[in-house]
Amino acid sequence: QMAEYDRSTNTVTMSVRDITDFIFRDGNAASDGYSVPEEKMLAGARFHRSYEAKLENKGYIPEYRTECVYEYDDGLKVKIQGIADAIHDTKKTLSVCEIKTVSENVHLLSFGSIPKYRAQVYFYAYMIMREKNVKSCVVSLVYHNISRSETNVLDEVLDFEKAESFFAEVLGELHRWLRLYLDHT
Numbered sequence: 562q563m564a565e566y567d568r569s570t571n572t573v574t575m576s577v578r579d580i581t582d583f584i585f586r587d588g589n590a591a592s593d594g595y596s597v598p599e600e601k602m603l604a605g606a607r608f609h610r611s612y613e614a615k616l617e618n619k620g621y622i623p624e625y626r627t628e629c630v631y632e633y634d635d636g637l638k639v640k641i642q643g644i645a646d647a648i649h650d651t652k653k654t655l656s657v658c659e660i661k662t663v664s665e666n667v668h669l670l671s672f673g674s675i676p677k678y679r680a681q682v683y684f685y686a687y688m689i690m691r692e693k694n695v696k697s698c699v700v701s702l703v704y705h706n707i708s709r710s711e712t713n714v715l716d717e718v719l720d721f722e723k724a725e726s727f728f729a730e731v732l733g734e735l736h737r738w739l740r741l742y743l744d745h746t
Contacts, residue, residue, distance in 0.1 A: 563579040574642065575639060575640070584677075584735060604707045613646060616647045620649055624644050631728075639735070655695045657686045660705065665706065667704040667713035672715045699716055
């Protein structure tokens with residue numbers, strides 16, 4: 562179950578990941594971790610932890626929780642919750658980092674190569690910029706290929722307006738599905 566509905570407040574609660582995986586589903590089951598061997602998943606988790614620790618040494622906050630509520634014109638609300646892998650907030654710059662283990666050659670990937678990962682980091686950036694009242698943010702996707710033991714860090718500067726319009730567009734797309742889901746339940 563990816564969404565929880567509270568009739569009394571007309572609010573659906575969803576995670577950032579459920580939203581981005583659903584809207585940007587790529588039809589490739591293997592990329593969603595269904596057929597990933599356990600040792601590869603464990604290696605991915607180990608890399609994740611070690612990279613987070615490296616970031617923490619540089620002043621990043623790992624596993625940063627954030628949430629926000631979005632209200633549609635018809636009164637339906639979506640409470641969106643998520644945990645960004647790491648954020649760095651100096652008074653001058655906000656950075657939001659997502660760490661992803663992939664099977665692709667990391668050096669051939671661009672920032673937007675895997676739309677659901679870009680969407681995830683954009684969502685976190687928007688929610689955190691909104692929470693901290695910040696006008697722009699550095700978003701980083703850390704792509705790591707376990708079998709090749711290669712890492713590529715891709716950064717982009719994202720301003721609040723662009724993040725907000727991306728967020729609204731994705732939630733607009735989600736609205737149809739939420740309506741179908743609620744009519745069904």
